[in-house]
Amino acid sequence: MLFKFIIILFVLAFYSLYKANKNTHEIKLNTIIPILNTSEDKSIESLRVLQLSDMHVEHISISPEQLYNKLRYENIDMIALTGDFLDRPKSIPKLESYLNVIKKLAPKHGVYAVYGNHDYKLGQRNFQLLRKTLTKYNVIMMQNENHILNINGNKLQVIGIDDHHSKKHNVQLAYQGTQTNAYRLVLTHDPNIVLQMKDYDFDYMLSGHFHGGQICWPKPYHLMKFGKLVRLNLIKGLIKHEGKVFYINEGLGQTGINIRVGSRPEITIHELFIAPLPNEVILNKAI
Numbered sequence: 001m002l003f004k005f006i007i008i009l010f011v012l013a014f015y016s017l018y019k020a021n022k023n024t025h026e027i028k029l030n031t032i033i034p035i036l037n038t039s040e041d042k043s044i045e046s047l048r049v050l051q052l053s054d055m056h057v058e059h060i061s062i063s064p065e066q067l068y069n070k071l072r073y074e075n076i077d078m079i080a081l082t083g084d085f086l087d088r089p090k091s092i093p094k095l096e097s098y099l100n101v102i103k104k105l106a107p108k109h110g111v112y113a114v115y116g117n118h119d120y121k122l123g124q125r126n127f128q129l130l131r132k133t134l135t136k137y138n139v140i141m142m143q144n145e146n147h148i149l150n151i152n153g154n155k156l157q158v159i160g161i162d163d164h165h166s167k168k169h170n171v172q173l174a175y176q177g178t179q180t181n182a183y184r185l186v187l188t189h190d191p192n193i194v195l196q197m198k199d200y201d202f203d204y205m206l207s208g209h210f211h212g213g214q215i216c217w218p219k220p221y222h223l224m225k226f227g228k229l230v231r232l233n234l235i236k237g238l239i240k241h242e243g244k245v246f247y248i249n250e251g252l253g254q255t256g257i258n259i260r261v262g263s264r265p266e267i268t269i270h271e272l273f274i275a276p277l278p279n280e281v282i283l284n285k286a287i
Contacts (some may be wrong), residue, residue: 023260024061026054029070030239033271034204034245045154045273048075052250053082053208059258061265064097071105074269078109081139081205082208082249083163083189089126092133099137111139111148112158116189116209122267142187144170144180155182164190165209171200183274190250192227204272205246210287212236212250216262247268
């Protein structure tokens with residue numbers, strides 16, 4: 001009887017691991033419109049921003065070819081990479097195959113990126129190698145700085161805030177010289193930084209870091225050390241908190257073991273309207 005019970009437990013455990021691994025291959029492509037444009041003003045510019053976050057290429061369940069085929073027919077104006085590219089320096093050649101896809105997608109307004117906590121764990125020498133690799137593929141790395149873009153006459157201010165989890169952030173420096181008459185798009189890895197931005201305005205923020213919990217059974221208790229947003233159960237998707245609108249991407253790769261429970265890998269396209277809008281409506285459409 002005990003032997004049969006052990007066999008049943010083994011089969012259940014094996015099936016659970018199989019299903020959890022299978023979840024990592026079921027990648028969702030989300031289109032997010034944080035504010036719906038109801039104006040007939042033709043000067044309002046639509047901007048489609050592709051966000052990839054937490055690639056962790058050691059544990060990624062989509063090949064570069066599959067990623068390209070999934071996105072090749074999408075109209076992409078800009079790409080935002082929100083940190084945690086890899087866990088080990090020996091994975092840099094593998095990362096390059098994905099960076100080649102990103103370059104091939106040829107977004108008209110460029111590729112902007114910030115680092116994550118795992119990137120900073122590489123050590124100074126390997127971190128510099130990662131930086132060199134990213135810039136080789138025309139990725140604009142942002143460490144507490146900002147860039148202004150002219151989108152057909154409308155201004156877009158891209159603000160890159162360095163990783164809060166690694167204590168590399170400096171919001172004041174990131175906002176230095178920003179323009180008040182521009183749409184402010186913040187890129188950062190750890191969304192907890194939003195709790196320190198009461199006096200800093202932005203229109204939209206893109207982040208990652210939590211992997212949607214990755215293993216949420218029954219809840220992502222293992223994330224509690226990751227800050228206040230987790231304790232508020234704000235770990236993924238489109239969020240409005242204390243007047244701030246931001247998005248927490250579930251990530252494309254995994255850390256540790258290549259499994260997911262209660263979450264799925266995510267690719268996100270954000271459709272933004274670069275001009276003041278009359279109505280604030282939240283639309284979240286999953287494809």
